[in-house]
Amino acid sequence: xxxxxxxxxxxxxxxxxxxxxxxxxxxxxxxxxxxxxxxxxxxxxxxxxxxxxxxxxxxxxxxxxx
Numbered sequence: 001x002x003x004x005x006x007x008x009x010x011x012x013x014x015x016x017x018x019x020x021x022x023x024x025x026x027x028x029x030x031x032x033x034x035x036x037x038x039x040x041x042x043x044x045x046x047x048x049x050x051x052x053x054x055x056x057x058x059x060x061x062x063x064x065x066x
Contacts, residue, residue, distance in 0.1 A: 003056045005048040006037035014053070015060040023061045025054065 001011040009032055017034075021027035029035050034053050035042030041053045051059070 018060040
């Protein structure tokens, strides 16, 4: 699942960042650069990605807490 088109980041890469940084958006953006170029994936709507950054972080945090 593509999360950030500009950086070519997929869900698994975001999940790894969540393992390291929890659900801290700023720390995840610092670690991955997701949402820092065009910002589309960090918005509430983006047609360039399969899942928005905030939703990917939330999904990963839920999966990791199980």
